[in-house]
């Protein structure tokens with residue numbers, strides 16, 4: 001059976017992807033530096049699947065550590081999640097973001113090139129589109145100047161991978177995520193934000209749990225039906241399964257060129273107020289919130305055109321927004 005390296009495999013999307021990889025029979029090796037994840041996730045994954053992934057605590061910014069790993073491990077494919085991902089923080093600390101997100105990517109790709117590891121899946125983001133001119137957003141939408149160093153590392157990362165694959169006849173797929181939310185239906189893994197949550201859904205669940213006083217809705221004067229910003233919220237398990245589909249595409253050599261990219265979302269946009277109402281309905285919890293000023297760098301609306309991903313990856317979302325919100329709440333409750 002093929003062995004897949006999952007970097008950042010103890011993180012939110014990484015851990016859900018490890019579970020789906022094991023479910024379909026892959027052997028999994030995780031590299032994580034635990035800077036934004038918890039070692040307890042390794043046992044949680046093992047409890048869910050009955051198989052303990054091999055784990056290495058490695059800082060991918062250390063070139064020699066990366067080389068040593070590949071000297072002692074035979075890897076058939078790589079799914080690369082490990083990166084810093086807080087948009088606001090990236091504005092304050094750009095060099096840390098470029099060193100970590102770009103530096104570690106370069107070291108991984110050098111090993112891929114030297115050892116002819118031919119299958120690479122990259123965790124990209126819809127932030128590469130900025131505020132798209134047309135909605136829903138297709139893969140042909142122009143890449144806009146990044147609104148943050150975080151978004152820039154995703155744009156630059158895609159370019160580096162494209163050039164590397166072309167020069168060395170390697171094969172890679174970038175998945176441009178919209179907004180991942182929710183938790184595995186075992187409620188043993190989910191989103192574990194360290195400190196004050198930056199993203200909407202963990203802030204919502206922590207407010208409902210009484211950990212946060214009230215949710216601040218960042219702006220209700222956007223050019224949208226109810227004035228609040230619109231996003232495409234996708235269940236993290238559906239997103240994890242998109243990685244399996246992309247990996248199979250490469251393993252089956254169904255890819256049409258060395259570097260491909262796909263929008264991974266539900267295709268439906270929801271405003272912040274719609275999310276609040278859907279959450280209250282799905283969980284029977286009342287949510288305290290107030291309207292405050294817009295957040296710097298937020299776009300008005302972003303939701304995916306999933307036509308190409310559905311067709312080329314033979315993948316589509318299976319879970320509803322209500323299931324995602326309910327699972328986020330059940331996961332929050334399990335953290336008590």
Ligand code: WQD
Pocket residue numbers: 085087124125126127177178179180198199200201203215216217218219229230231272295298
């Ligand atoms: C969603 C909506 C906020 C918090 C980011 C990254 C993206 C990806 C997903 C990594 C927006 C509003 C939020 C709050 C609010 N991350 N909001 N009150 O900004 O769409 O995307 O996370 O890959 O790359 O850019 O997600 O969850 O922060 O915000 O009103 O307390 O909720 O304004 O409209 P975002 P988000």
